Amino acid sequence: MLTMRPRGTNDIMPGEVETWQYLERQLRHICGEYGYAEIRTPIFEHTELFLRGVGDTTDIVEKEMYTFIDRGERSVTLRPEGTASAVRAYLEDKLYAGSQPVKLYYTGPMFRYDRPQAGRYRQFHQFGVEVFGSHDPAVDAEVIAMSMDFYGRIGLKNLALHVNSVGCPACRPHLRRQLQDFFRPRLASLCPNCRERYEKNPLRILDCKESRCSELGAEAPTTIDCLCDSCLTHFASVKKHLDLLHLPYIVDRRLVRGLDYYTHTAFEIMAPDIGAQSSIGGGGRYNGLVETCGGPPTPGIGYALGLERIILAMKNQGCAIPRSPGLDVFVVTAGKAAEHTAFHLLFKIRRAGISADKDYLNRSLKAQMKYAGKAGTRFAVIIGEEELKSDTAVVRDMDAQEQATVAMGEVIKYLQAKMRHAPRLP
């Protein structure tokens, strides 16, 4: 146990972490372009926030939360998603009092106690955005388009964008009644799960993956059939705005999504070839959530994407993932006498803004060269007895296999000139 990480968690090691940094860089960049500001909320919150915010009949709350009692006997929970915290912060820090809309983004680890599987972990990482304070369907389209824009920039292809409207408090009861009327005679044929859903949340039956249920549900009235006029208008406008951007989408009448707080627009992005957990992002509008959490009636919309699944999809699609460049310089010593001079030079090189390292294992010249070569270092700066005597250093270009003897005082200038005239190829 001592040397094993907890189930469903991952170490992101050198070699892999560069991919994460790359994605985080791209995400921050795109947020800047779209006018979203970063928010950093705690990784744990009072349990009641998620009970209220996520919905206490959801799977997340019913069986997936990491909840514990702290030393002050408060029940706290490792966040299973990001929206609830954003809403809490919006209220606690009174962002509703400032200019609207408020456009936020966040990224970081989320926690759900679930059985690990391809693309599913107990600690996983999400990036998400939330927009508070606007009813405008164009915002729905912006949020959707922003996610699609991001996927495109990192080179993901063959994605399917599913959109739907799940209605509002005005049309939900109507839909609920229609669905119950429809399923009542077929109740016996539904899976046990869906028999429960019939009472608690018949909408979710449409989302069931059991083949029997989905066959039965094929003829069922869907959310779209029961939408009120304002919902229909809103949905039409969202689609119109997506059309304006030439964003292809599939109207998926069966798309419901598992969190209770969604109203109006719901959407999900699916990637092929990453296993059964094919959703790489999703979101929707949650006009009632802020009020549910004790705030003023405030419209909101957001989405979240899973970084692990994005990376999985990128690997499977062969997307280019930038590698970190090697060191610029490795300072090599031949003989112990040169150690002091080498150490001093190493720091002068670094202070000049050139990345550099040296051997700390007392290795032979040959071994140091080998190490430098393997690490992809651009230059070796070699100091031995002869160089000490003449106050010089040998600067070797590892790729070009050329070297020159340079006066010690000129080494940095020489390196800078070399790097300027022949920048390293990626």
Next chain:
RNA sequence: GUGGGUAUAGCUCAGAUGGAUAGAGCACCAGAUUGUGGCUCUGGGGGUCGUGGGUUCGAGUCCCAUUACCCACCCCA
């Protein structure tokens, strides 16, 4: 929470029907006429065979349990 598969060196894996000092490739380290990397050659260090029980004269190999990983259900990112 349910089901299936896997677990042997740092990595990828060999090790029929139980009986060698448990192997290979890659990686790592050191050498190849004593100050120079990537190729080649030679040599070397490394494994309580996931863990704990059991069967047996004898278990990496069979049985049970346990843990982890992989995959699927479920759900979702």
